Every structure is written in structure tokens, then in C-alpha cells.
Amino acid sequence: MNTPLHTLAAPFQHEEEIKKSRFLAQAAPVASPAEALAFFQAVGDPAATHNCWAYRIGDAYRFNDDGEPGGTAGRPILAAIDGQACDRVAVVVTRWYGGIKLGAGGLVRAYGGSAAGCLRLAPRVPIVEIGRIALRVEFAELALVRARIRELDGDIEEETFVENGADMVVSAPQDRLDAIIGRIVDATRGRSIPRRIDS
Structure with a gap:
């Protein structure tokens, strides 16, 4: 990858409303998978409909759809991390269901778009090897x-x-x-x- 990689300077959040559902994307710099999982645990809302997440730390990555149809939430969040040339980053997108079904394509756009919007706006620092x-x-x-x-x-x-x-x-x-x-x-x-x- 020729694009220089970045991590976040600090935790950041970004909120969107899509067809009456509320999507809150929260991102943070992380140094290890354990730190990423601790971040998800700390900021996820147990009362929300879904807390979907992904992280990338070098070659290590994981994602979770948290009950959304397979491939419609965690994977698009990971794709947003990669698409924004980020590394050592964890993102959780929390959804509060608003009563209108989005369909598989709509979910992919909502989760991926919320994560990408959060990372685009977040203050970043280049990763220097x-x-x-x-x-x-x-x-x-x-x-x-x-x-x-x-x-x-x-x-x-x-x-x-x-x-x-x-x-x-x-x-x-x-x-x-x-x-x-x-x-x-x-x-x-x-x-x-x-x-x-x-x-």
C-alpha cells in the first residue's frame, strides 16, 4: 500500500440519522487487540439495538455484526478503516433502531458510511515506522x-x-x-x- 497509514490522535465520535435509525460511530487509536476489545466494551451501549465493530492493527483484524445480517455491519466498518488508510484503529457503530428496515444494501451503506465519516473527520497522525x-x-x-x-x-x-x-x-x-x-x-x-x- 503506497498511501501513508494514519492512526487517530484521540478518540472521536460522529453521529448520523438514517431513516429514523440513529447511528453513532466511535473510533479510537489502539495498540493491541485486547485494547480494541476493551474500547468496544467501554463505549458500547447495552440498551442499543446493535453495537457493531471492527479493528485493524497491522495484519491483525476482527469484526462483529452483533446480530445484524452477516456481512452488513462489521465488514463494512473494517472496509471503512482500510479505505481511510487507517491502522491501529478500532471503530464501533452503535445503532438505535427507528422502525424502518434498511435492507442489506442499506445496512452496508449505513454502517460503512458512519464509520468512514467518523474517520474522515477525526484528527489523525501519520504512523512513522x-x-x-x-x-x-x-x-x-x-x-x-x-x-x-x-x-x-x-x-x-x-x-x-x-x-x-x-x-x-x-x-x-x-x-x-x-x-x-x-x-x-x-x-x-x-x-x-x-x-x-x-x-
């Missing part, structure tokens, strides 16, 4: 290397002094790591060659 590198730097080059790392949005997570310099672990956005490695190699004239490490 972070990578890490490890390196050893001589004392004489330490100040210069620190400056180069910070110029490219790197963050020195660990710095351990050793006999003739320092061992460092640096984290930075994945798309900046190659540039940081290049700057460090240049600044130290090849004496320090960082290696990528798994986070």
Missing part, C-alpha cells in the same frame, strides 16, 4: 556524529562509554536510516560503520 542502528564512535568524533544524527531526526537511545569512545544505539524513522548511516560513515571517514538492529 522506526528503525534502529548500533555503532561505535571514537571520542574525537563524538560531537560531530551526535550533530549529524540529530540533523536527520535521529534519537540517541543509548550511549555507553568504552575505552576509546562510545557505543550508541540510535533510533530514527525508517526512511531516514540510510541517510544517517551515510552521514556517520562520511563524518568518521569510514572508521564508524553503523549496523541495523531489530527493534
